[in-house]
Amino acid sequence: xxxxxxxxxGRTMILELDRGEDIVEGVESALKxxxxxxxYIASAVGSIQHLEYxxxxxxxxxxxxxxxxxxxxxxxGGISGTIINGVAHxxxxxxxxxxxxxxxxxxxxxxxxxxxxxxxELKGFELQRKxxxxxxxxxxPVSE
Numbered sequence: 001x002x003x004x005x006x007x008x009x010g011r012t013m014i015l016e017l018d019r020g021e022d023i024v025e026g027v028e029s030a031l032k033x034x035x036x037x038x039x040y041i042a043s044a045v046g047s048i049q050h051l052e053y054x055x056x057x058x059x060x061x062x063x064x065x066x067x068x069x070x071x072x073x074x075x076x077g078g079i080s081g082t083i084i085n086g087v088a089h090x091x092x093x094x095x096x097x098x099x100x101x102x103x104x105x106x107x108x109x110x111x112x113x114x115x116x117x118x119x120x121e122l123k124g125f126e127l128q129r130k131x132x133x134x135x136x137x138x139x140x141p142v143s144e
Contacts, residue, residue: 007124
């Protein structure tokens with residue numbers, strides 16, 4: 001286990017993404033524009049027209065992922081995650097007429113009608129994600 005301590009929270013952003021916008025790119029772009037490097041998603045509601053995500057396939061020591069690309073419509077049951085050093089790590093749950101989907105949200109996921117996200121700035125962190133031998137991007141201090 002690792003624990004990282006910050007200095008608290010900063011600004012709060014309500015981000016409204018429109019039809020056709022890429023969710024991951026939209027979040028990263030909006031935060032970059034405001035000079036926010038670290039944040040978390042407090043709430044996200046909306047709909048998705050095209051879904052790109054991955055999920056684990058096995059319980060092996062190193063992860064093996066399945067990447068899916070699906071056309072909707074889908075209703076988002078929620079998006080959660082962190083943006084660390086400007087890079088989003090988002091997970092979602094959602095469903096459509098074809099069933100329920102849960103996993104790691106990828107670039108290329110597009111809004112159907114609307115996606116509203118509440119994003120909270122995190123202060124005092126100097127972290128980055130690095131790929132481990134288990135094929136997992138984990139958090140490390142920037143100095144490592």
